[in-house]
Amino acid sequence: MAARLTGHLCDVAGLRLGHWTDSRRPTGCSVVLCPQGVTAGVDVRGAAPGSRETDLLRPENTVQQVHALLLSGGSAFGLDAASGVMRWLRERGHGLAVGPARVPIVPAAVIFDLWLGDPALTPDADAGYAACEAASVMPPPTPQRGSVGAGAGATVGKLLGPQGAMKGGLGMASLRVGATTLSALAVVNAVGDVVDPASGRILAGARGEDGRPRGTVQALLQGAAPIRPIAGAATTLAVVATDARLDKAQATKLAQMAHDGLARSIHPVHQPSDGDIVFSLATGASGPADLGLLGVMAAEALAAAVVDAVRSASGLPGLPSAGELG
DSSP: OOSOOOOOGGGSTTOEEEEEEOSSSSOEEEEEEEEEEEEEEEEEOSSSOOEESOGGGSTTSSOOEEEEEEEESSGGGGGGHHHHHHHHHHHTTOSEEETTEEEOOOOEEEOOOTTSSOTTOOOOHHHHHHHHHHOBSSOOSSOOOBSSGGGTTOEEOOTTOGGGOEEOEEEEEEEEETTEEEEEEEEEEOSSEEEOTTTOOEEEOOBOTTSSBOOHHHHHHTTOOOOOOOTTSBEEEEEEEEEEOOOHHHHHHHHHHHHHHHHHHEESOSOTTBOOEEEEEEEEEEEOOOHHHHHHHHHHHHHHHHHHHHHHOOOBTTBOOHHHHO
16 A cells, blocks of 8 residues: 555445444444445455345345445344334335335444443444434544444454454545545454554554564464454454446445455454455446456555554553554
8 A cells, every 4th residue: 555545435425424332331333324225235254244134235136225334333232223224214215115115225234342341232223323313424524433333342453362452443544546436434343453554564453461462463373372252253344335336246346355455454354253244335426437446446445444443443441542552
C-alpha cells in the first residue's frame, strides 16, 4: 500500500451508516442502510461464522437486492438486532414486494464479545432500530469509528491466550479510480495480529512479557503453543461497497477478492475459530466497471480499513489499544 487510505463507507453515495453502542458493557451494533435496494454478495471464509440471510445472497438464488446489512456484537444473540432493522424499514415502506406485503431483506453477521462484562447484555431488536435512527446520509464532521457499534467489544491477538490480547475496533477507508468509488468497513475481532501492509509492523496483537506485540506467527513457528479458542470467538466482519453496476455473481466475486485485504493485514487469518465474512454492495450509480480493477480496489481499501480499526480504537482495562502503545 503506497499511502494510507482514509475515507468513510458513505463515500459511496446512497448508503447510510449508523451505530448503537451499549453504555453498560463493550458491545453494540452497526447498520448499513440502503433502503432503495442494492445488489449484494457475500463470501464466508472463517470456519465458525454467525450469520443470518447469507444463503439468499448466493448468485443462483432468487432475491436480487438487500435493503440493509447488520453487523453486531453479542455472538448469536446479536442477530436479534436485525429484527429491529427490519421493523424500521417496514415502517417506512421499504422491502421486497411479496404479494400485499413488503419484506425488508437484512443479512446480518456477528462477532463474539461475550467475555467482556456481563454476557447477558447483548444487542437486541431495539438496538438495531436505534442504529437505523442514528444513520445519516452524510458522515458527521468526525465520523464515528474505533470502539463504536459492532466494534465496541472487538479484540485482536488472542491465539496465544486472551491475557495478551489488544483492543480491536471498527475502521473504514475508501478510494476512487476514474468514475468509480469503492469503500470498505471492517469490524476487527481477529484471533490474529493486525499488521501494517506497507511496513510489515505489527500494530496490535498478542503481547509478550514486555507488554508489546510479540508476533503470533513468529511465536507459533518458534514452538509457542496456541490455545484452543472457543469456536466463533474471533471474527472479522467487513463490507465493501461500490457505485459500480454489478450483478449478484459479480458482487459475490468482489467479496471473494476483497478477502485478500484481510490476508494482507491480519496474521494469521481465517482460522478455525474465526467467523470471517465479507459482504459486498453495488449501487450501480456510476455504471459498469472492470471487475478485476474493483477487486484490486477492494483488497486495498479493506486492508486500510483493518488498519484504521485498530488505530482508531480506545483501550479497555487489560486491553491496550495500538494508540496507547505507540
